[in-house]
Each structure stands twice: as structure tokens, then as C-alpha cells.
Amino acid sequence: MFRAPEYKICIIGDSGVGKSCLITYFLTQKFNTDNKVTVGGAYHEKQLFVNNKPLHLQIWDTAGQERFRSMTPMYYHNADLIILAYSINSQKSFTNLPGWLLDVQKYHDGDPILSVVGNKCDLEEYRKVQTNEGNEYAQSIDATFFEVSAKTGVGISEMFGKIAYQVAETHHESNNKKNIDFNENNNTEPKKMVVVKKSANGIII
Template sequence: MSYAYLFKFIIIGDSGVGKSCLLLQFTDKRFQPIHDLTIGVEFGAKIVQMDGKTIKLQIWDTAGQESFRSITRSYYRGAAGALLVYDITRRETFNHLATWLEDARQYSSPDMTVVLVGNKCDLEHRRQVSKEEGEAFARAHGLSFLETSAKTAFHVEETFTEAARTIYEKIKQGKLDLNGDFQGVKVGATANTIQLQQNNQDERSGCC
């Protein structure tokens, strides 16, 4: 399928927070309760519509183990958006957010859109991190924030589409350089065709 833009996403966070499950729920609308630990990176993609434009999200799900951290870092470059995920039932995953965010900002474009995601909110009875703590961390670091459940699909679609919407708004405002790969946005054939048609119309109406 042709698309106007392709946005590259990366999902980061500690091992076992539900990164792969979030990706599977978003792309396939299903939940896999037993999931092998990601080795290196996994990949998924989905088409979304925004203001009548077709946008392809290319999503890289990274391993959370320390032994794969160097591989994960190589995927920050050229990412337009990142989901920074923690598990609301495991405080240590929340405590490690600052380290993940430091890596993301060191190795990615300064214009990368980051959404903080508190996953597994269906396990309210096991909660160790309050929603207010997540909101406070997001405010302090200039991030968007949502709590999700990969199991019930709560806020999963909204998390990805909100990040995509923010990237799309940056494009409309001219804040992203679309000529290189570093920003994580690729202009598709559809957008190029529209621009060419607009240029031709401008030329025809310009002159005599």
C-alpha cells in the first residue's frame, strides 16, 4: 500500500514490561500471555489514517536486558517516536526510566517524540506505581503519558496514534527535516505525487 509518510518508532524499557505485547496488540489486536523474551529487536508495522493521509508506522520492539543495550542504542538513530514503557506492578521498572530516557536523548534526534507508557493497568490490585507518579515524571521530562493494558487493549491504539499525531503536527509546522533519515520520517510516493501535482498547478496558474 502506498503511503504519504512512514514514521519509524522504537519501544524501549526494562525486560518484561510488556513491550512486545503492546506491539502485538496494536498490530494484530491480540494478546499473547506467554511471550519469549525479545532477543535483539522485533519488528511490526501498521497503517493509520490522519487528516485523510495514509501513514505507515514502522515499529521496532527492543530487548530490555542490559546485555542487549548496545544493540538497542543503534536503533535510536533515525527514530521519529519512542514509547518508554514501565510496568505499574514493578517499581524497579519505573526507577530505571531516567536511564532509558538519558540513552534515548543521547543517541536519537532531539526532535524525537517520546510517550511515557505505564503498562499492565489491568493489574490494579498489584499496582506499585501510582498514576500520579507517572504523570509527574512525564511533566518533569516533557513527555506525553498514558497508562495502558496490552491484555485488554486499553489505550494501546491511542498511545501509538497520539505519538503519530504529534509527529505529523511537527511535519505540518516544518519542525522536521524530511530530506534525511535521521528524523525517522520518510516521505512516501503519495506525498510526492501530491506535491508534484501542486507544483504543476502553481506553474500553470503563474503565468503568461
């Protein structure tokens, strides 16, 4: 019986940037064309191995519409890592990131790890936000940076793999993390797992 450390990840950003699609592709390796608008928040989970050690990710998807904005803090106030998502073909979604970060700083009860993610890199011909702009903003807030496509899957596994590794490493010395029971021999339906290893070139899934 293992007791796998549990980490909470929350993805925030404007409506329409593909937050739900990012999570769906990570969980199923498929692009869901029937994703509905998230109301409030949605919870997902996944078990992984980082350097041969199990961990459990709680992934919270949040609504980006203004009318649900007041509800969002309840989902990320104790998150270990916050993903600030935007669409590379929407300047507005990128420009609004500082506002989302302000909410995190206002309502979060700690100092979460940050990651900036530019989605829809498959729409290169419609790009409004340059890669260097996203990278520079990420550096300015001490965040990791990724450009991915929830439609084609480009960069999704690498992004979540590096995020999982970063969270696990950051909290390696923590003794007060919540834990869950994890038994490789249990009778429940196994959740899909991925293996994350550190290599000279980064994280490989």
C-alpha cells in the same frame, strides 16, 4: 499512487514490562500469551490515516535485558518518537526510566518526541507506581503519558492513535522525511489500517 510519510517509533524499557505485547495488541487486537523475549530488536509496520491522510509507522521493539543494552541504540538513534515503557506493578521498571532516557540523549542524533507509557493497568491490585507519579515524570521530560493494558487492550488504540497524530503534526512542515510508495489499488496483501481523527475529546480510532 500516494507517497505516504514514514515515521519511526521505538519502544524501550526494562525486560518484562510488556513492550512486545503492547505492539502485538495494537497490530492484532489480541493479547499474545506466547510472546517470547525479544533478542536485540524486532521490526513491525502499520499503515494508518491521520485526518484522512495516509502515513506509515515503523515500530521497533527492543530487548530490555542488560546483556542486549549495548545493541539498543542502533534501533532508536534516528527514531521520530521514543516510547519509554514501564509496568505499573514494578517500581524498578519505573525507577529505571531515567537511565533509558539518558541512553536516548546520548545516542540519538536528534530531538525525538517522547511518550511515557505505564503498562499492565489491569493489575491494579498489585500497583507499585501511582498514576500521578507516571504523569509527573512525563511532564518533567515534556512527554505525553498513558496508562494501558496490553492484556485487556485498555488504552492501546488511543495511545497509538495520539502518538501517530502527534508525530504527523510535529513533522507536518518537514520536507526531508523519508517516504514510501502507497497504492490503494496495488495487488499486494493490504495491511490492516486504522483511521485516526481529531475531535473535541481527543483522538478517536
